[in-house]
Amino acid sequence: MILTTRLLHWYDRHGRDLPWRGTRDPYRILVSEIMLQQTQVPRVLLFYTKWLRRFPSWKILAQASNADVIRAWAGLGYNRRALMLRDIARHVINRGVPKNEKEWLNLKGIGPYTATALAAFSLHHQTFPIDTNIRRVAGRLLLGRPFPSPSDDDRLRHLATRLLASSPTRSFDVPQALFDLANANCTKRPTCITCPMIKHCLAAKKFLSGSVRVPKRTTIKANETIHPGKKYPDRIYRGRILKRVRETSQGISLQALGHLIDPTFRPSQDQTWLAAMVHRLKKEDFLAIKNKKIRLG
Ligand code: SF4
Structure with a gap:
């Protein structure tokens, strides 16, 4: 398949030299x-x-x-x-x-x-991993869809079978090449004009004609809990709890932790919220509590 040859030729010259690529x-x-x-x-x-x-x-x-x-x-x-x-x-x-x-x-x-x-x-099986980046570039190349969605994955997998089979000794390099193309040219706003795959890409004309409207957001943010009155989602404060606990070898009390993770911490309103986060981190084995001191699990 000319497309695979062209892609791998570009990858050989411009692919990123990442340490996990030189190993099985x-x-x-x-x-x-x-x-x-x-x-x-x-x-x-x-x-x-x-x-x-x-x-x-x-x-x-x-x-x-x-x-x-x-x-x-x-x-x-x-x-x-x-x-x-x-x-x-x-x-x-x-x-x-x-x-x-x-x-x-x-x-x-x-x-x-x-x-x-x-x-x-690792096993060099002819199989096609699809993440957000691969979906974007392969969906454009093979399906002509400017912004492919997970519902396109089955069709992509089917088409990719031919792509991988056309280069059986290097099938594992095909997704790596697509990752790099997604990073180099085929970003959310692709630079098709300098893309090595322009002649083979089913979406190139659409982008070059200017008829594609780039959506403001292509990913949906996961539902995150934000405690009333707090600036950030709980995820951020959980990270701060771990960071503070990690930095001390003595352990840290719940009372001391509040202001360390949030300068606007109000014990009367936030203590239960903080205790719940600590309790959850303990349940998840990140933390342990001994003699009222919080430590890493
Ligand atoms: S031609 Fe454009 S849309 Fe197609 S793979 Fe290249 S950058 Fe992506």
């Missing part, structure tokens, strides 16, 4: 995939090597405590991912590395995209 090690690939969920590539690059130095294998990670992994994850946000990664390492140590997409999908915390990515990048 499922551990290293999983670490990158989990970090890349909700975090941009440049930020992941700051943490990826550091994490691997600290936890170089399934075995070392499996032995880590909650506090160890939460500390090592500091700065990446969405701390649940750190515990999840450690729990997957424990599963792998006990039961072995999953051998296919379906087995990966059975693990807690692994969704369809990550399972497919692992099968593609």
Whole structure:
């Protein structure tokens, strides 16, 4: 297929040299995939090597405590991912590395995209991972849809089968090339004029004619809880709680925590809200409470 040849030719010359692309090690690939969920590539690059130095294998990670992994994850946000990664390492140590997409999908915390990515990048199975970026660029290229939605995924998967089959020895590079094209040209407002795929793209003419209206938002923000009178969603304050607790080795009292996470904290109105967040973080194993002092779990 000319399209695949052209895409891979461009990728060979302009693709990003990312550390998780030079390996088939499922551990290293999983670490990158989990970090890349909700975090941009440049930020992941700051943490990826550091994490691997600290936890170089399934075995070392499996032995880590909650506090160890939460500390090592500091700065990446969405701390649940750190515990999840450690729990997957424990599963792998006990039961072995999953051998296919379906087995990966059975693990807690692994969704369809990550399972497919692992099968593609580690096992080199001819399978097509679809995330927001791949959907956008492949949907434009193959379906001519300027702003494809998840309802297009089945058709995309079907068309991608031919794309991957046309380059069987490099099928795993096709999604990587699409990621880079999504980053280089095929952004929300694509620069089709300099795009290497312009001649093959079913949406290029639509964009070039100026007839496409770029929606203000292409993603729907997840429902987030905002406590009355607070500026940010609870997610931000949960992150601040963890940060403050992480910074102290002595533990911290609930009373002291309020003002540390929010300068406008009013004990009479906010204490119950704070206690509920701490309780939830404890339930999720991020925190532990001993002698009324809050510590990492
Ligand atoms: S031609 Fe435009 S729409 Fe098509 S892949 Fe390239 S940047 Fe995206």
